[in-house]
Amino acid sequence: QAGLTQPPSVSKGLRQTATLTCTGNSNNVGNQGAAWLQQHQGHPPKLLSYRDNNRPSGISERFSASRSGNTASLTITGLQPEDEADYYCSAWDSSLSAWVFGGGTKLTVL
Amino acid sequence: QVQLQQWGAGLLKPSETLSLTCAVYGGSFSDYYWSWIRQPPGKGLEWIGEINHSGSTNYNPSLKSRVTISVDSSKNQFSLKLSSVTAADSAVYYCARAVAAAGTDWGQGTLVTVSS
Numbered sequence: 087q088a089g090l091t092q093p094p095s096v097s098k099g100l101r102q103t104a105t106l107t108c109t110g111n112s113n114n115v116g117n118q119g120a121a122w123l124q125q126h127q128g129h130p131p132k133l134l135s136y137r138d139n140n141r142p143s144g145i146s147e148r149f150s151a152s153r154s155g156n157t158a159s160l161t162i163t164g165l166q167p168e169d170e171a172d173y174y175c176s177a178w179d180s181s182l183s184a185w186v187f188g189g190g191t192k193l194t195v196l
Numbered sequence: 197q198v199q200l201q202q203w204g205a206g207l208l209k210p211s212e213t214l215s216l217t218c219a220v221y222g223g224s225f226s227d228y229y230w231s232w233i234r235q236p237p238g239k240g241l242e243w244i245g246e247i248n249h250s251g252s253t254n255y256n257p258s259l260k261s262r263v264t265i266s267v268d269s270s271k272n273q274f275s276l277k278l279s280s281v282t283a284a285d286s287a288v289y290y291c292a293r294a295v296a297a298a299g300t301d302w303g304q305g306t307l308v309t310v311s312s
Contacts (some may be wrong), residue, residue, distance in 0.1 A: 136298035185246070
């Protein structure tokens, strides 16, 4: 069940900048903000940011998050081969009293 | 640094009950909600539910009738039970520490396969 909307795939070149989007509504992204996760094949997800733009310690400054209304964005600068992964957004939905995820975006670094 | 270690049966028959446990090492157990999330093979993440140290829970409405999450705060552990499983419940199940609907730390994952 994907409560948030993400594009299925994004492709960008090495050292370029990728911006991934996550669209929700006023009950989730627009109200509570969003978190971003990175997942490499066969591994658990890794938190990149939460509450819109808080970055956990150890996460590269190349990852930055923002929000405008009901849409959250993750910008990755200076793309590296290791950035190729699946990226998920998540948010708390106050109307459902539930945690909702986006369907994920597969980022390909060309 | 918090670490989550999870375990449980990996192969079930239809109609059986899935049972997983997650132990938390390091950090504060009482300051957070603790979640279960699953991921069917090749698909996205689905939140199952969460619990805090005092036993307060929230569940995914689509799974609520079959899910029970419990906690043993004396052992810093929490558990998941999912009843009447079908093939659609086959997935990698993760436990995670939750902060503002964000999984800050994750268990290693347990592949659960439901097959007759």
